[in-house]
Structure formats: structure tokens, C-alpha cells
Amino acid sequence: MKILKFGGTSLSNAKNFFNVVTIIEKKSQTEQVAVVLSAPEKITNLLVSTIDNRKDKKKISIIIDEIKNFFLKLVYDIKQIEKKIIDTKILEIINNKFLKLNHLFQEIYFLKKCPDNIKAKIICLGEYLSVAIINVILKAKLHNITIINPVKKFLAKGNNYLNASIDIKISQSKIHSMNIPKNHIILMAGFTAGNKKQETVILGRNGSDYSAAILSTCFKNSTCEIWTDVDGIYTCDPKIISNAKLLPTLSYQEAIELSHFGAKVLHPRTIYPLKKYNILCKIKNTHNPSAIGTKIVHNNYNNECNSIKGITYLNDVTMFIISSYNRNTMIDVIPRIFSCISLAKIWVIIINQASANNSISFCILTTESKKTLDVLNNTFEFELKNKLLKPIKIINKLATISIVNSNTQSETEISKKIFSSLKKVNINTIAISKGSSKLSISIVIKNKNVILGMRAIHQEIFSNKNTIEIFLIGIGGIGKTFLQQLKKQTQYLHSKNIFLKIIGISNSKNCIINPNGLNLKNWEENINKIQHPFNLQYLLNKIKNHYLINPTIIDCTSNQNIANQYVSFINAGFHVVTPNKKANTSNLIYYKKIRSALITSKKKFFYDTNVGAGLPVIENLKQLLNTGDKLIHFKGILSGSLSFIFGQLEDGITLSQATKKAQTLGLTEPHPKDDLSGIDVARKLLILAREVGYELELKDIKIEPLLPKELYKISNVNDFIIKLKDLDETFLNKVKKAKKSGNHLKFIGIINKDGNCQVKLDEVHKNDPLYNVKNGENALVFYSKYYQPLPLILRGYGAGNNVTASGIFSDVLRILS
Numbered sequence: 088m089k090i091l092k093f094g095g096t097s098l099s100n101a102k103n104f105f106n107v108v109t110i111i112e113k114k115s116q117t118e119q120v121a122v123v124l125s126a127p128e129k130i131t132n133l134l135v136s137t138i139d140n141r142k143d144k145k146k147i148s149i150i151i152d153e154i155k156n157f158f159l160k161l162v163y164d165i166k167q168i169e170k171k172i173i174d175t176k177i178l179e180i181i182n183n184k185f186l187k188l189n190h191l192f193q194e195i196y197f198l199k200k201c202p203d204n205i206k207a208k209i210i211c212l213g214e215y216l217s218v219a220i221i222n223v224i225l226k227a228k229l230h231n232i233t234i235i236n237p238v239k240k241f242l243a244k245g246n247n248y249l250n251a252s253i254d255i256k257i258s259q260s261k262i263h264s265m266n267i268p269k270n271h272i273i274l275m276a277g278f279t280a281g282n283k284k285q286e287t288v289i290l291g292r293n294g295s296d297y298s299a300a301i302l303s304t305c306f307k308n309s310t311c312e313i314w315t316d317v318d319g320i321y322t323c324d325p326k327i328i329s330n331a332k333l334l335p336t337l338s339y340q341e342a343i344e345l346s347h348f349g350a351k352v353l354h355p356r357t358i359y360p361l362k363k364y365n366i367l368c369k370i371k372n373t374h375n376p377s378a379i380g381t382k383i384v385h386n387n388y389n390n391e392c393n394s395i396k397g398i399t400y401l402n403d404v405t406m407f408i409i410s411s412y413n414r415n416t417m418i419d420v421i422p423r424i425f426s427c428i429s430l431a432k433i434w435v436i437i438i439n440q441a442s443a444n445n446s447i448s449f450c451i452l453t454t455e456s457k458k459t460l461d462v463l464n465n466t467f468e469f470e471l472k473n474k475l476l477k478p479i480k481i482i483n484k485l486a487t488i489s490i491v492n493s494n495t496q497s498e499t500e501i502s503k504k505i506f507s508s509l510k511k512v513n514i515n516t517i518a519i520s521k522g523s524s525k526l527s528i529s530i531v532i533k534n535k536n537v538i539l540g541m542r543a544i545h546q547e548i549f550s551n552k553n554t555i556e557i558f559l560i561g562i563g564g565i566g567k568t569f570l571q572q573l574k575k576q577t578q579y580l581h582s583k584n585i586f587l588k589i590i591g592i593s594n595s596k597n598c599i600i601n602p603n604g605l606n607l608k609n610w611e612e613n614i615n616k617i618q619h620p621f622n623l624q625y626l627l628n629k630i631k632n633h634y635l636i637n638p639t640i641i642d643c644t645s646n647q648n649i650a651n652q653y654v655s656f657i658n659a660g661f662h663v664v665t666p667n668k669k670a671n672t673s674n675l676i677y678y679k680k681i682r683s684a685l686i687t688s689k690k691k692f693f694y695d696t697n698v699g700a701g702l703p704v705i706e707n708l709k710q711l712l713n714t715g716d717k718l719i720h721f722k723g724i725l726s727g728s729l730s731f732i733f734g735q736l737e738d739g740i741t742l743s744q745a746t747k748k749a750q751t752l753g754l755t756e757p758h759p760k761d762d763l764s765g766i767d768v769a770r771k772l773l774i775l776a777r778e779v780g781y782e783l784e785l786k787d788i789k790i791e792p793l794l795p796k797e798l799y800k801i802s803n804v805n806d807f808i809i810k811l812k813d814l815d816e817t818f819l820n821k822v823k824k825a826k827k828s829g830n831h832l833k834f835i836g837i838i839n840k841d842g843n844c845q846v847k848l849d850e851v852h853k854n855d856p857l858y859n860v861k862n863g864e865n866a867l868v869f870y871s872k873y874y875q876p877l878p879l880i881l882r883g884y885g886a887g888n889n890v891t892a893s894g895i896f897s898d899v900l901r902i903l904s
């Protein structure tokens with residue numbers, strides 16, 4: 088016997104009803120089938136919302152019309168597909184059901200409340216209509232049908248109308264006594280049962296799974312198949328985590344844990360009866376029947392891949408904290424807390440005890456918080472009144488994330504992974520607890536963080552992927568080169584489990600954003616199609632529901648306005664990587680604001696390309712300082728263009744020719760006066776000086792100007808170079824004079840022992856490490872406590888798109904460290 092349960096997601100429209108019928112027919116060719124049906128998707132939610140809106144008659148009638156129209160259209164569409172169907176009968180059933188529904192609402196209006204027994208009758212309406220519709224389709228196809236009425240045949244225990252449990256033994260005997268012929272297809276509405284008075288009760292949301300499990304125990308040699316809209320049970324809800332992995336097998340206990348802690352693919356009580364009767368359960372996809380699905384069996388021997396089975400979450404959880412003034416009171420109180428809660432049938436999700444401060448906390452679903460508080464207040468009336476217990480503390484808007492694990496030995500390892508992943512996304516854990524079965528670890532966090540937390544933990548445990556999501560601002564030479572380098576390196580990085588995703592690109596006019604990753608083949612065409620300039624809020628709106636792990640903004644502009652937004656970027660959760668020097672050379676107040684934003688939001692800011700392009704300057708300097716070194720003196724050639732120009736002068740080329748050449752080779756800023764002004768070198772020097780702790784402003788850096796003031800006023804580049812000719816002789820003479828003393832003329836930046844910073848043209852001696860630095864090279868010479876008398880020298884190309892882009896690239900990768 089096969090029990091097939093089809094969920095609402097399998098019954099959302101006429102086409103899906105026929106898919107379901109095809110599966111039923113196919114299965115019934117080899118053995119008898121019993122089919123348990125849910126209401127079509129969303130119908131139960133709508134029915135629940137009629138009750139929630141019971142004070143608003145107009146709204147109720149709108150919702151009821153919506154439900155009725157859904158079924159009328161469904162029947163109409165089904166008739167279009169299968170003309171043989173006699174729809175008059177089914178239309179009559181629909182009309183009757185809605186008439187009854189109206190009567191139930193009359194009762195609610197009269198009572199001015201909706202008791203649970205009426206609620207139960209209302210919200211299972213969809214299940215009955217699903218059965219009625221499948222029945223007519225199958226009859227039209229000439230099948231013999233027996234319909235089981237669960238209110239008559241499934242006996243609910245106790246007097247819970249909304250979350251009932253079923254007495255299996257009595258239900259089994261009632262079904263046996265029906266003596267259903269072997270050639271009949273059996274149909275039954277899921278989600279409901281009947282109590283001793285034969286009143287309708289329901290089994291809790293998603294209860295049709297449980298109905299199917301109970302029905303499976305009523306027949307010999309049965310298997311239970313739960314047909315839904317995903318290929319099986321995954322390591323995480325696949326609708327939330329796109330790279331969740333399908334679990335081909337699970338043990339009963341693992342499935343129980345997953346469903347208990349929120350995997351709504353299975354109703355939490357489904358597995359117990361199956362386990363008790365050792366019934367094989369399969370989870371299958373109605374929309375993809377050939378997929379292998381998940382098998383739930385007694386022992387899951389297929390454990391080799393990962394001992395962690397899955398990650399689930401529960402939203403809207405409330406924490407109760409009960410504390411006393413002394414330990415002895417707590418010893419007496421704790422067992423009473425759980426006995427009163429259990430008597431009230433309130434499900435405690437996790438428990439946490441802190442003996443140091445005589446308190447215990449536990450979490451329940453927020454829907455049960457009023458009931459819980461009432462029960463506690465009643466039970467501990469005396470203790471609360473006499474101040475033996477502190478007032479009960481309640482924390483709302485929480486969520487739990489649970490990790491189901493089949494190997495208790497790896498517990499410490501799992502806890503480590505949970506904490507390291509949550510740390511990466513700045514989520515605080517409010518409590519952590521081990522499940523009583525020892526198969527799960529649960530943490531409590533704020534509701535608003537739950538999806539991000541799930542993603543981060545799943546990433547850490549299952550994919551071990553290091554992901555950075557990049558938004559690139561500025562696509563000039565450096566930005567473009569970075570994208571090219573990234574494209575080339577993608578495969579290599581994948582092999583190392585590193586995934587860099589460009590989620591957005593912006594130029595000065597437009598930006599394109601795709602939180603799932605842009606196609607790097609056609610971004611250039613696309614960016615011009617879209618007319619939306621970059622702004623932070625726009626970016627945040629676009630990525631809002633995507634729960635990025637390491638969102639990073641790379642600023643490849645030299646724009647002050649973008650630099651002014653770094654604090655907002657960081658506060659909004661982005662790491663920042665940039666070659667743009669403007670932020671680090673803005674006033675000290677802003678400089679410090681960036682640093683304190685980094686501390687509060689635990690984000691990273693890397694700007695190694697601010698000085699020496701790809702040379703690892705800042706990071707090295709930071710490491711030296713971290714290990715106790717102290718800068719004594721610094722001198723360096725910090726400008727690639729000026730290194731080139733003064734190298735040329737040594738070879739007898741004039742200043743104007745050398746400048747022209749540097750400009751043609753693309754070594755200078757668009758206007759070479761910006762290099763010759765020395766301001767760029769001054770900025771780099773300021774960044775270094777601030778890094779070692781000198782609290783300076785840009786104006787504190789003394790620049791000895793290379794050229795007379797008037798020259799800097801010439802905005803036309805050609806005119807500027809012509810005018811430079813007037814200085815050619817002076818500069819050749821300076822070079823000659825230096826040479827005579829065995830020196831070279833270099834444009835250098837100096838940080839003195841007392842923090843005085845200068846940018847100037849200077850003669851450097853043969854023994855000076857800067858003596859031979861030319862051709863666009865940079866050299867940085869650090870004399871420090873550890874590095875003296877021989878200094879630490881960093882030397883190499885200090886400009887150019889390739890080296891700068893690769894410097895940015897390594898800064899980006901450092902985010903993962």
C-alpha cells in the first residue's frame with residue numbers, strides 16, 4: 088500500500104491537479120494507493136485571515152469571495168482540460184461549503200468571538216474541496232474511489248481543537264472496519280480529525296503530513312510518500328539558501344529534529360508514527376517526479392558525507408527569564424516551571440540555565456507567550472508576591488537557528504563554526520543550547536538577523552565557501568583592469584573555495600546592480616542602458632533581501648564626494664577597499680570617524696594602494712607597529728610619474744620633454760601639473776604619517792614647490808608643457824650640479840623623527856637607497872627601532888593600472904582573513 092500525500096504547493100492550479108492525478112494513476116498501477124490531500128496553496132492562510140479579520144465584515148466577505156472564486160476558476164480550468172468531468176456536482180459541493188462557511192460566520196458575529204471549535208471547522212474547508220475535486224477527476228477517468236472522512240475515522244486525543252494528536256490504535260481499527268475494496272483508490276482530506284464528540288479538530292499547520300503518517304500505520308506493508316514542491320529535504324530551506332544540498336537519506340531521528348526546529352517541509356509530529364511502525368517515508372517533488380527525493384529510514388548509514396544534516400530556523404520566538412535571589416529557591420522552582428508548562432501543553436523550544444546568577448531561561452513560540460505568562464504567574468503567585476522570585480523577564484522578537492547533527496563528537500567543532508560564521512556577519516548570540524536528543528544545537532538570535540545568520544552558518548558548514556560581494560564604483564583604467572584580473576582569476580579562486588562576485592558597477596552617471604552577480608561579459612553594454620546614478624540608499628534597496636555575507640564597496644575613483652560617504656558605507660554594513668586617497672587625507676575628524684565606524688560595525692577598510700600602488704606598504708607598516716616597532720625616519724620616492732621624469736633628466740632629457748613623454752605614456756594625471764605640484768606626494772606622506780600615529784592635516788605637510796606659481800594656473804596641457812620649456816635649463820643645471828657632487832636629483836617625501844613632513848626636490852647621495860630609483864619606480868625607506876642602521880626598503884613600480892588593480896585585488900582578498 089502506498090500512502091501519497093500531496094501538499095498545497097502540489098495543488099495550486101488546474102494543471103497541478105492533473106499532475107497529481109497522473110502520479111496517483113501511475114502509482115495505482117502497481118499497488119493500492121491512499122491519497123491524503125491538503126488545501127490548495129494559500130487557501131488555509133486565507134481562511135485563517137478571515138478569522139483574524141472577524142471584526143471587519145467587509146474584509147471577510149472580500150476574502151471569502153477570493154477563496155470561492157479561486158475554486159470556481161479551478162473547476163472551470165479543470166473542465167477546459169478534461170471535458171468529461173461533470174462539474175455540476177462539484178459546483179454544488181462548493182456552494183454548499185460556502186453556505187456553511189457563512190453560517191459559521193453568523194455564529195461568530197453572534198458570539199462576538201471565534202471559539203476554537205468553530206475555527207477548526209473553518210480552516211479545514213480547503214482540504215475537503217481538494218478531495219471533492221480529485222474525486223471527480225478520478226471518477227471521470229473511471230476509477231473506483233473510497234473517501235475516508237477523517238472526522239469520523241481519526242480519533243483525536245484530548246480536547247485540543249487546533250493542534251490535536253491522534254489515537255493511532257483506535258483510528259487503525261476504525262479504518263480496518265471499513266473493509267475498503269482492494270481495487271479502490273482511497274482519498275482523504277488531510278489536516279483534520281474528530282474528537283470523541285465527533286467534532287472537527289485540526290492537527291496544526293502543515294498537519295496533512297501527520298494525517299498521511301497516521302494513515303500509513305493503518306495498512307500493512309505501507310510506505311508513505313510526501314509529495315511537495317522541492318526535490319526532498321535539504322540541508323536548509325532551498326527557497327532561502329540557493330546552494331542548499333539535497334539529503335538523499337535521513338534517519339527518523341534526524342528528520343524529527345529537523346522538523347521540530349522549523350523545517351516546514353514536514354509537520355513535526357509526522358515521523359513519530361512512521362518510526363514506531365518502521366514505515367519507509369519518502370519526500371518527493373510533484374513538479375519533478377523523476378528526482379530521487381529523500382528517504383527517511385530507521386538507520387541512516389549514509390553518514391559519510393557530513394555529520395551535519397541541516398540548519399533550520401523558527402521565527403517569532405519569545406524568551407522567558409526566571410531568576411531568584413538565591414540558589415535554593417531556584418532548585419525548587421525549576422522543576423515546577425517545566426511541569427506547569429508541560430501540563431499546559433506549551434512547547435519549549437530550548438532551555439538555558441545560568442547557575443551563576445540563579446536564573447533559567449527558555450524559549451517558546453511567541454503565539455504561546457500569553458498562555459505561558461498566565462501559567463507562570465498562577466504557579467508562582469506566592470513566590471512573585473513575596474519577592475522570592477524576581478519579576479519574570481520576557482524578550483520578544485527572537486528566533487532560533489538549530490543545527491541538526493548526527494555525530495555528537497563534532498559538537499565543539501560545530502559550535503566553533505557557528506560562532507565564527509556569526510561573527511563575520513556581526514550577529515550576537517543571545518543563548519545557545521544543546522537539544523535533549525543530543526542531535527541538535529540551537530542558538531537564539533534576534534528575529535531580524537535570522538536569514539542572514541542561517542546563510543552565514545550554512546555557508547560555513549556546508550560550502551566552506553569564502554564569498555565577497557563587490558560593488559565597484561569607478562570604471563576608469565584601474566577599475567576596468569581590476570575587473571579583467573578578476574575575470575581571469577575566477578577559476579583559480581574557485582579552486583581555492585573563494586568566490587568573488589561583482590554585484591554592481593557604477594560610473595559617474597549610471598549604476599547596474601544584480602545581487603546574485605553581474606555577468607562580466609556584457610556589463611559595459613548594460614551600464615549605458617540604465618539611467619540610475621549610484622546612491623547608497625538605491626544600492627541598499629536593491630540588495631535588501633539578499634543577505635550578503637561580505638558586501639564590499641571598492642572605490643576606484645579619486646572623487647572626494649564618494650570618499651565622504653565611507654562612514655555611511657561602513658555603517659550600512661560594507662567593507663571598503665580603495666586606491667582613492669581622498670578619505671584618508673580629509674580632515675582628522677573624518678579620518679577618525681571612519682576608524683570608529685569600523686570598530687562599531689566590525690567592517691574592514693583596506694587602502695594599501697593609497698601609497699606605492701601594488702607595493703604592500705600600509706599592511707607592512709601596520710604589522711611593524713603591531714609588533715612594537717617604531718618609525719624613526721622615513722624618506723621615499725612616492726610618485727611614479729616624478730620618478731620617471733627625474734630619471735629622464737639624469738639621462739640629459741629636458742623637463743618639458745620628460746613631462747611630455749610621461750604624459751604620453753599615461754604615467755601622469757590627466758594634467759601633469761597635478762603631479763608636479765607635489766600634492767599627490769604630500770597626500771601619500773600624510774597617509775603614512777597618520778598611520779604611524781602623527782595627528783597631522785594636509786596643510787601640515789610642507790611642500791617645496793617645483794615650479795613657479797603662475798605655471799600651475801595654466802589649464803591647457805599643451806600650453807603648460809610649452810611654458811615648462813622656460814625651466815628646462817634651470818633643471819638641467821640642477822641635475823648637473825648634483826651630479827658634480829656625486830648625487831642624483833630626486834623628488835622625495837620625508838617624515839622626520841619629530842613628525843615633520845616635507846615634500847621636496849633633493850639631492851641624494853650614491854649610498855642613499857633612493858639614488859638609483861627611476862623609470863616610474865617607487866621606493867620607501869623606513870628607518871625604525873628594528874630596522875637600523877640598515878633601513879627596511881620597499882621598492883617596485885608604484886603606478887600603473889596593473890599593479891594598482893592587483894593591489895586592490897589583494898586588499899579585497901584580505902577581507903577573508
Ligand code: ADP
Nearest residue numbers: 094095096315319320321323324326350351352
Ligand atoms: P506542502 O504544501 O507541500 O506541504 P510546504 O510549503 O508545507 O509544502 O513545505 C515545503 C516547503 O518547505 C519547501 O517549499 C521549502 O521552502 C520548505 N522547507 C523548509 N526547510 C526545508 C528543508 N530543510 N528542505 C526542504 N524544504 C524545506
Ligand code: ASP
Nearest residue numbers: 125126131292293294295
Ligand atoms: N492546509 C494546511 C496548512 O496549510 C495543512 C497542510 O497543508 O498540511 O497548514
Ligand code: MG
Nearest residue numbers: 094293351352
Ligand atoms: Mg506542508
